[in-house]
Amino acid sequence: MKKTILFIATVLFTTTIFAQSKNFLDTPYLETQAQVDTMVTPDKIYLNIIIQEKDTKGRVSVEEQENQMAERFKTLGIDLDEQLVIKDMGSNFKKYFLRQKEVLKSKQYALVVYSGKELGDVMMALEQLDIANTTIEKTEYSKMEELELELRTRAVQKAVQKADALTKPLGQKVGMAIHIVDNSQYYPRYNQAPMMEMKAVSADMGQAQPLDIDFEKIKVETTVNVKFALSN
Incomplete structure (x- = not known):
C-alpha cells in the first residue's frame, strides 16, 4: 500500500513538472544577451x-x-x-x-x-x-560593488532595447521578462601585483620632482541573458 501511494505521488510530481515545462515552452518568447563594460582606476x-x-x-x-x-x-x-x-x-x-x-x-x-x-x-x-x-x-577600487550593480542595470536596459529592435519589424511587442540569468564575472576587491607606468618629470631649477605614476585600469564587465514573453 505504501509503495502504491509513493508511486502515485511520484507520478503526480513528475506530471506537474512536465506541465510547467510544457507551459513555459508553449509561451512565445525572445531571448537576448547584453554585455556592458567599463574601465576604472584604482583609488x-x-x-x-x-x-x-x-x-x-x-x-x-x-x-x-x-x-x-x-x-x-x-x-x-x-x-x-x-x-x-x-x-x-x-x-x-x-x-x-x-x-x-x-x-x-x-x-x-x-x-x-x-x-x-x-x-x-x-x-x-x-x-x-x-x-x-x-x-x-x-x-x-573601493566602490566595486556599487559599480557592478550599476552595470547590471545597464545590461538589462540594453537587453530590453535589443528585444524591442528585434520585434518591431515583426509587429510584435515585448512583454514581461520570464527568465533572467546573470553571467557577470566576479572581480576581486584587490588587484595583486598591479602593472604601473612611471613617467619621469623634468627637474625644475635642479629640484627633483615627484613621479607621475599611472596604474593599469581595471576592466569590469557584466553580461545578462533575458527571455521576454512576446505578444501580438
Missing part, C-alpha cells in the same frame, strides 16, 4: 615599507628612521592614524643576522595612498630618506 594603493638599521659605521637606528619618515609623511598630508600601520603586530621588530655576529633590527609597515600623485610624493620622500625597501603589494 587605494597599498605599499609595503621595511625600515632596517644601516650597516655602516655611523649606524642609523630604526627608531630614528621611523621618526624621520613619520614627519615627512605629515608634511605630505598623510593621516598616520588612518593610512600607516605596523604589519607585524605580534612582534614590532624583525631581526636580521649579518655574518652571524651582528643583529640588525628591522620594522615593517603598510601604507595606503589614494592616488598616483600621492604615491609619487611618498616614493620620492622615501628615496630622499634612503629607505629603498618599498614595494607596491596591491591596488583596490
